[in-house]
Structures are given as C-alpha cells and as structure tokens.
Amino acid sequence: MKSIIVYYSHSGHTRKVAHILLEYLREKSDVELLELRAQDESDSFFGQAKRAFLKKRAKLERVNFDLAGYDLVCLGSPVWAFGPAPAMNTYLDKCFGLENKEIILFTTFGSGTGNQSCLNYMQGVLSKKGVKNFNRFSTQQFQADNKDKVLLTIKQALRL
Ligand SMILES: Cc1cc2nc3c(=O)[nH]c(=O)nc-3n(C[C@H](O)[C@H](O)[C@H](O)COP(=O)(O)O)c2cc1C
Structure with a gap:
C-alpha cells in the first residue's frame, strides 16, 4: 500500500499530529x-x-497535486475561522486522482x-471529486504532544 500525508501547519500542532500519523502508517505502508x-x-x-473565513486560497510553493499513485491519502489542516487554512483550500481545489481512494481527513x-x-x-x-470513503479524526492543540493519546485517536478513527 502507498500512502501520502499532505498537511498545512502554521504553529506546529498539525505537524506534530502528521508525524505521529506518519509513524503509525509506516508500519503498514510505504508513506510520504x-x-x-x-x-x-x-x-x-x-x-x-x-482570509480563512472568506475561504481565500493561498499561493503554494511548488507541490504535487497528482494523487493517483496513492492508495491512501491523508489531508490535515488546522481549523481557522471554522474552516481549513487557505493553503489547504488551495490543495483541496487543485488535487486530483482521488476517485475511489481511501481518504483520512x-x-x-x-x-x-x-x-x-x-x-x-x-x-x-x-x-x-469522486471520493466516497472518508475517515476523520481531530486533536485539540494541547493534546498534539501527547503521542499515546493521538495514536489512540488515530487507531479508533481509522480501523486500519
Ligand atoms: C487564524 C486562526 C483561526 C483559528 N480559528 C479557530 C476556530 O475557528 N476554531 C478552533 O477550534 N480553533 C481555531 N484556531 C486554533 C487552531 O485551530 C489551533 O491552534 C491549531 O492547532 C493550529 O494548528 P497549527 O499549529 O498546525 O497551525 C484558530 C487559530 C488561528 C491562528
């Protein structure tokens, strides 16, 4: 299985969770x-x-939007003004190749x-974009350092 974790993080919490997810998925798949x-x-x-409230899009540094080569795609964002950060909005708009993929938000x-x-x-x-299979999980910012708790949340949500 080939997986990718795509995330945005401004102050580091989502990055920490992304790295815990990375460690978890590494046991099961080839993950980027x-x-x-x-x-x-x-x-x-x-x-x-x-900008987030107005659903603005951010300009992204060069990035791969083609997700066709992955079986599992994970997308992570901080909640900003009740929605994703503008960088994630751009990625959500532009990514492709997701039909019938397993997605983790x-x-x-x-x-x-x-x-x-x-x-x-x-x-x-x-x-x-044709995605039907979603799993979702969330972490309160102050729990992002609690690796065991984040791992438990991931395992409960993902049923992988
Ligand atoms: C501009 C901005 C808007 C935010 N809006 C919300 C919000 O609507 N709801 C919420 O629960 N937290 C909100 N937060 C808190 C962030 O979601 C939280 O700090 C998150 O963990 C930040 O992730 P990061 O460290 O990966 O950037 C907001 C933070 C910022 C900076």
Whole structure:
C-alpha cells in the first residue's frame, strides 16, 4: 500500500499530529509526507482568520497535486475561522486522482468551535471529486504532544 500525508501547519500542532500519523502508517505502508507552504499567508491572527473565513486560497510553493499513485491519502489542516487554512483550500481545489481512494481527513483545533464544519467542508470538496470513503479524526492543540493519546485517536478513527 502507498500512502501520502499532505498537511498545512502554521504553529506546529498539525505537524506534530502528521508525524505521529506518519509513524503509525509506516508500519503498514510505504508513506510520504508533504507539508504545504503558503507564499502569501498573513502574519497576523486577524489577517489569517479573515482570509480563512472568506475561504481565500493561498499561493503554494511548488507541490504535487497528482494523487493517483496513492492508495491512501491523508489531508490535515488546522481549523481557522471554522474552516481549513487557505493553503489547504488551495490543495483541496487543485488535487486530483482521488476517485475511489481511501481518504483520512484530520484537523487540530483550539476551542473546537467549527471543527466539524471544517471537516465537513473538506469532505464536501473531495466528495465532488469522486471520493466516497472518508475517515476523520481531530486533536485539540494541547493534546498534539501527547503521542499515546493521538495514536489512540488515530487507531479508533481509522480501523486500519
Ligand atoms: C487564524 C486562526 C483561526 C483559528 N480559528 C479557530 C476556530 O475557528 N476554531 C478552533 O477550534 N480553533 C481555531 N484556531 C486554533 C487552531 O485551530 C489551533 O491552534 C491549531 O492547532 C493550529 O494548528 P497549527 O499549529 O498546525 O497551525 C484558530 C487559530 C488561528 C491562528
């Protein structure tokens, strides 16, 4: 099985979860990690929140949008203003080759407000690209350092 984890992280929490997922999937598959980098993201909380709320897209550093070669695709984002970060919005728009693939969506969040909306939004975009099989899990930002807890959440959610 070939897998890829594509994620965006501004302050490191989603990155930590992505690396725990990487370690977990390594036992089962050949797995790649791809961190999205935004070229034009705002530096301020309010700028970031506004862009995310308005569902802006970020300019990404050169990245592979072709996911046809993978059996399992994992996409992770922080929750920003009840939705994904703009970098993930761009990736969701542009990625392809996902028909009938197994997809894992994951988020990290602060209060949890908007977490389900964020996952639903990500799922909605990918459903239009022919994805039917979704697994989802989320981690509160302060739990991202708790490897055992994150692993448990992953195992419970994924049934892999
Ligand atoms: C601009 C901005 C907007 C946010 N909006 C939300 C939100 O709507 N709901 C929530 O639960 N957390 C929200 N958060 C908290 C982040 O989701 C949380 O800190 C996340 O773990 C950050 O991930 P990162 O460290 O990978 O960037 C927001 C954080 C930022 C910076």
